[in-house]
Amino acid sequence: MSHSILERHRKIAPTETHDKARSRDDGERVWRQAFQRARLAVEMATWRTALTLLEECLRDRPDDADALGLYGLCLAREGHDLARAYEACRRAVESQPFEAAMHTSLGCVYLAMGMYPPAVSCFHTALRLDPHDAVAGRGLASALHPQRHGGDLVRRLLDG
Numbered sequence: 453m454s455h456s457i458l459e460r461h462r463k464i465a466p467t468e469t470h471d472k473a474r475s476r477d478d479g480e481r482v483w484r485q486a487f488q489r490a491r492l493a494v495e496m497a498t499w500r501t502a503l504t505l506l507e508e509c510l511r512d513r514p515d516d517a518d519a520l521g522l523y524g525l526c527l528a529r530e531g532h533d534l535a536r537a538y539e540a541c542r543r544a545v546e547s548q549p550f551e552a553a554m555h556t557s558l559g560c561v562y563l564a565m566g567m568y569p570p571a572v573s574c575f576h577t578a579l580r581l582d583p584h585d586a587v588a589g590r591g592l593a594s595a596l597h598p599q600r601h602g603g604d605l606v607r608r609l610l611d612g
Contacts, residue, residue, distance in 0.1 A: 483512055487519060494522060502526050517547035525557040528564040537561045552582035559591050571595040
């Protein structure tokens, strides 16, 4: 029994759609793994590794707020390109205004830039959203009294 071209196409189409969905799922899994490795690198204070992984993540998803916020934080921690760090964190806050971590990251960038009043504002916002954000709490103390905490406030804040 011979099948028409249309019937054969109907039989093939679901497989092609399934393959595309599987490919999309695989891409999502790979991206999530890279992002998780970047977060782990931050937790382990291997900042350059985190930057490399986050740059890879942002190549695939340039508007991902979580990756942007963490990338800006890493740039600020390393003292690299603070204008780029600011832009990444600003975009992250704009995308996820109710996430404390985004405001904390932007506050760290302002702290690295020596811009204490906007850093205070960011840390206050982060603490309103998440009163248990320890980095925001330490950041607020550093921004309110930078002379007490010495130089390189962001490095000290994030390292401990």
